[in-house]
Amino acid sequence: MTSYYNKTPRTTVRRRAGRGSYDRDTIDAILDEGLVGHAGIVGDGQPYVIPVLYARDGQRLYLHGSPLSRLLGTLAEEVRMCFTVTLLDGLVLARSAFHHSMNYRSAVVLGTCRAVRDRDEKLAALRAIVEHVVPGRSAEARGPSDQELEATEVVALAIEEASAKLRSGPPVDAGADYTLPVWAGELPLRLAVGAPVADERCTVPVPGYVHSYGRGRA
Amino acid sequence: MTSYYNKTPRTTVRRRAGRGSYDRDTIDAILDEGLVGHAGIVGDGQPYVIPVLYARDGQRLYLHGSPLSRLLGTLAEEVRMCFTVTLLDGLVLARSAFHHSMNYRSAVVLGTCRAVRDRDEKLAALRAIVEHVVPGRSAEARGPSDQELEATEVVALAIEEASAKLRSGPPVDAGADYTLPVWAGELPLRLAVGAPVADERCTVPVPGYVHSYGRGRA
Numbered sequence: 001m002t003s004y005y006n007k008t009p010r011t012t013v014r015r016r017a018g019r020g021s022y023d024r025d026t027i028d029a030i031l032d033e034g035l036v037g038h039a040g041i042v043g044d045g046q047p048y049v050i051p052v053l054y055a056r057d058g059q060r061l062y063l064h065g066s067p068l069s070r071l072l073g074t075l076a077e078e079v080r081m082c083f084t085v086t087l088l089d090g091l092v093l094a095r096s097a098f099h100h101s102m103n104y105r106s107a108v109v110l111g112t113c114r115a116v117r118d119r120d121e122k123l124a125a126l127r128a129i130v131e132h133v134v135p136g137r138s139a140e141a142r143g144p145s146d147q148e149l150e151a152t153e154v155v156a157l158a159i160e161e162a163s164a165k166l167r168s169g170p171p172v173d174a175g176a177d178y179t180l181p182v183w184a185g186e187l188p189l190r191l192a193v194g195a196p197v198a199d200e201r202c203t204v205p206v207p208g209y210v211h212s213y214g215r216g217r218a
Numbered sequence: 219m220t221s222y223y224n225k226t227p228r229t230t231v232r233r234r235a236g237r238g239s240y241d242r243d244t245i246d247a248i249l250d251e252g253l254v255g256h257a258g259i260v261g262d263g264q265p266y267v268i269p270v271l272y273a274r275d276g277q278r279l280y281l282h283g284s285p286l287s288r289l290l291g292t293l294a295e296e297v298r299m300c301f302t303v304t305l306l307d308g309l310v311l312a313r314s315a316f317h318h319s320m321n322y323r324s325a326v327v328l329g330t331c332r333a334v335r336d337r338d339e340k341l342a343a344l345r346a347i348v349e350h351v352v353p354g355r356s357a358e359a360r361g362p363s364d365q366e367l368e369a370t371e372v373v374a375l376a377i378e379e380a381s382a383k384l385r386s387g388p389p390v391d392a393g394a395d396y397t398l399p400v401w402a403g404e405l406p407l408r409l410a411v412g413a414p415v416a417d418e419r420c421t422v423p424v425p426g427y428v429h430s431y432g433r434g435r436a
Binding site (some may be wrong): 010014016027035036038039040041044045046048049050051053065066068069070076077080081082083084087088090091094095096097098100102104106108110112124126127130133134137138140141142143145149150152159170171177178180181183184185186187188189190191192193194195196197198199200202204205206207210213 | 228232233234246252253256257258259260263264265266267268269271283284286287290298299300302304306308309311312313314315316318321323325326328344345348351352355356358360361362363367368370388389394395398399400401402403404405406407408409410411412413414415416417418419420422423424425427428431
């Protein structure tokens with residue numbers, strides 16, 4: 001088990017510690033499967049949580065957006081942040097309300113962003129984000145012009161302090177409750193992909209990577 | 219348009235303001251459709267973002283969990299928080315990498331939680347959370363015992379300062395890019411529900427509200 005992420009007091013899973021994981025492969029797999037993450041920042045003591053697209057490149061996460069946005073404007077100032085990716089796998093229906101739960105996999109990364117100013121790194125990061133969201137897309141879409149590059153803020157977050165939390169499997173009821181006449185089990189959930197919808201002015205046939213999108217996704 | 223949520227500098231959508239909404243029905247609909255929200259809190263200057271189940275009851279959100287967890291333990295101290303619900307509706311593939319986007323609806327609620335100590339309100343809140351996640355379930359599952367009630371922390375967040383941000387529809391490319399031989403359009407995404415999986419010791423048939431789960435969900 002490769003585990004070079006630090007287990008710190010901040011990332012240690014306190015509640016139901018058995019569901020916690022500090023294993024790199026586990027954390028990376030969650031980050032790679034997610035599409036949208038939730039970035040947390042603080043401004044004047046008020047936390048803000050904003051959904052964003054992202055990509056992982058090795059031990060680094062890249063986020064991007066407009067420098068005019070609250071999130072990217074703040075992150076470029078290299079403040080403490082949290083980045084959380086949650087995959088919802090199912091609802092867990094126990095015989096008692098108390099033991100209801102969800103099956104999920106979540107990864108939490110803590111750290112300080114670095115604004116990416118190097119042109120090559122910035123281009124590579126933007127390409128990684130497009131590839132993360134739609135593998136195969138970056139070879140086809142027109143890359144950013146200098147003006148577009150200027151209008152995009154990219155920040156990098158080192159994955160050094162991170163943890164995962166996972167639950168899977170059936171409900172676990174209190175012993176006496178198993179005799180209750182209540183259905184119990186799991187309702188599996190997954191992100192489903194619909195048929196691609198070409199825009200009105202598109203005359204190009206649907207490419208393979210769009211047609212087969214998500215087949216490899218859990 | 220009912221809009222008694224305050225539009226404050228904190229909740230004002232800065233970037234792509236046209237995607238912002240402060241309309242109560244819009245915000246409530248997002249909160250009601252979501253299953254998992256992301257709660258943001260601050261501890262020692264470090265933001266944390268944690269996924270949780272929740273329910274809306276009128277102008278109030280209820281969250282619950284173990285008093286031993288970082289999140290609920292902190293929230294019960296009535297600190298500033300952010301609660302964000304994001305619904306991912308699709309990926310938007312433009313002809314240029316720069317104009318790629320996602321179709322989504324997100325709601326952000328800012329405020330200070332109140333720990334719910336009143337027994338009746340606590341019971342009602344827990345019931346609301348079960349009902350929010352699986353409508354019909356709370357009538358069947360065994361309700362919480364005094365001991366279980368004691369072992370559960372419930373907090374209420376007034377929805378007073380909130381905003382939504384929404385994007386829908388096809389990509390919007392730069393004029394000159396429309397002639398590029400690149401497929402462009404939307405890849406719709408939705409949360410899909412699989413067939414219920416009864417637990418090993420369950421002899422009760424699948425109830426109607428489980429069988430038809432999610433049919434009303436977008």
